[in-house]
Amino acid sequence: MRKDYFKDQVALISGASRGVGFALARKLVEAGAKVVITARTEKRLLDSEAKLKALGGSVVSVVGDVSNWDDAQKMVQAAVDNFGRLDILVNNAGISMRGNFADLSIEVIRQVAETNLMGSIYLSRAAIPFLKSSKGHLVFISSIVGLFGVPGSSIYCASKGALKGLCESLRLELHPLGVHVGIVYLGFTEHDPEKRILRPDGTGSPPDRPAHHSQAYAADLIIRLIEKRKAKVVMTPIGKIGAVVSRLFPGFVERAVLFAQSRNLGIYQRFS
């Protein structure tokens, strides 16, 4: 991390009561940033706020749902009201699902699509006027499976893939105004015990696969993207290879995923 880069910068991180969002908030607080964290569950959010304040941070928490336009506006306004500006928005709040598309309840489809896509759209729409003033950073947290689809994760892949299009479009719109727009494609990362993945009926199950990277490592990747004003970062060598090969040889990747899935190979689990 570049010394003093984040000092007194104002960052809004959605979904930062736990997981990657909290790890990022902690690193930014340690680097001297002022941070607004958000989530739906008040108790956990307040606990996380207290932990960050114990590190000496200037921290505000806002309870709300990113898929609600009024709540999204409230989150952005909290940054401006409390700290006078907004330099960094990290669209991190997200939710995963597992199951075949035909079995998914409409509520699961709606919740995943609205949180992952509409949540990022609403927060970005509310934040951009302030990011223009600060010539700041607009960051999207996607997934390696936002680069190519895998079976059993259709709505998650669709919503994370849509962030790519949103990010690329906004990068071109906002480049002349000096706003940096970047996207991070995370791979399977260490999870908190409370993390739940939606089953087709909407009940939650804990993640069923071993993580390959720590939350701190994921936070470091996001920080590097911001500091260097990079367009994108892809986690893991296998994710990087997958990103290139899927662009150049999409049929090959499809065949490889189907082959790995049919034999339950580890490489499939690394992607999904």
Ligand SMILES: NC(=O)c1ccc[n+]([C@@H]2O[C@H](COP(=O)([O-])OP(=O)(O)OC[C@H]3O[C@@H](n4cnc5c(N)ncnc54)[C@H](OP(=O)(O)O)[C@@H]3O)[C@@H](O)[C@H]2O)c1
């Ligand atoms: N962990 C991985 O392996 C992995 C891999 C690729 C991509 N990602 C992406 O990285 C991001 C963080 O993942 P994570 O593993 O840290 O997730 P996590 O542990 O499940 O944390 C998600 C955070 O988002 C909040 N949240 C969920 N839905 C929300 C909503 N509608 N409105 C506001 N806040 C909401 C949660 O709090 P509440 O539930 O209280 O709202 C929580 O603070 C997500 O976008 C995820 O898709 C993760």
